[in-house]
Amino acid sequence: MIKEAIQYIVGLGNTRIEKVGDQVYSTQPIHKVSIPTPNTIQVRSLSGLVEYLQSGFDGEEQLMIHVESPTDVSVFSSFNRDFNRKALIEAKAMIPGYSFERWYDAEEFNIKLQSVFVKNEDRDIMLKVVGNIKEEDVRTVGDNGVSQSVTAKVGVATVGQVEVPNPVALKPYRTFVEVDQPESDFIFRMQNGPRCALFEADGGAWKVQAMRNIKDYLQFALQEEFNAGKLVIIA
Structure with a gap:
């Protein structure tokens, strides 16, 4: 095979190809002519x-x-x-833009929940909590390290302590819209402001699904x- 190639190349010009030990050398640079491939x-x-x-x-x-x-x-x-x-x-x-582990103000977070997440039970619960927080009382937050409670409207004219769901099972738009969006767990946290953030808590298993x-x-x-x-x- 090498001998045939050498004879063919030598026949084209003055290029000489010689074998020294186990290595093959050429007296002139030789460039491979590749088969073209189409643009993607x-x-x-x-x-x-x-x-x-x-x-x-x-x-x-x-x-x-x-x-x-x-x-x-x-x-x-x-x-x-x-x-x-x-x-x-x-x-x-x-896919629509949403940054996990980023803090959003309550109004922007409310909009993101409705536009970037598929409707499900936990999303609707979060909308009720975020949409009814009393800003003047937001500093009254209970936190045991796992779940939080905030002061929010619990009726037409009443205010009470509302448990913040945690973890929450949500279905953000993260893949092609033609397929079912994988549901996975998130840690939902709130800060004074009020500000809200979601942290992924499934170890990336949603990607496999x-x-x-x-x-x-x-x-x-x-x-x-x-x-x-x-x-x-x-x-």
Whole structure:
């Protein structure tokens, strides 16, 4: 194989290739001519990725879908002669902005709860607590290290001590909107101001669930292609 390559290259010009011991040397620089690969298509949803794969636009070769993270999915071919793969399309999720471990004032936190989190029981409880805190009495806070209580409105014209739920099970938008958002535990804390913050408390387990949800969605949406052996998926 090396001998054939040497004869072919020497035949092109004055380049000489010699073997010294186990090493092969050339008298001139030699550059590899690589097989070109296409630019990767960028989409922002799983549905766009599915539509591309169903179209067969770039041929019918077997492809692999890689769920890289809760927000990134890529599709590529097998490697070519140069051991490079064609990265055909990549989906990156559009998710609303929310910073965990950051303190928000009560009004901004209230808005974030309604716009960045899927409606569930714990979210609604938190909205009632945050929306009814009496600012002039917020310094009257009970804290045993795990749960807190604050002075808040508990009726139309009454004020009382309200237990702040902790931990809370919430479903923030953290992956593609086409799939179910994973529910996970958060530590909910409050400070004078009033200010509120959420701290993740599941060790990142939600990422594994989100990737599993993406894989299930793609397997269902591309069932015909999977059954025909055109696609392989890993997560």
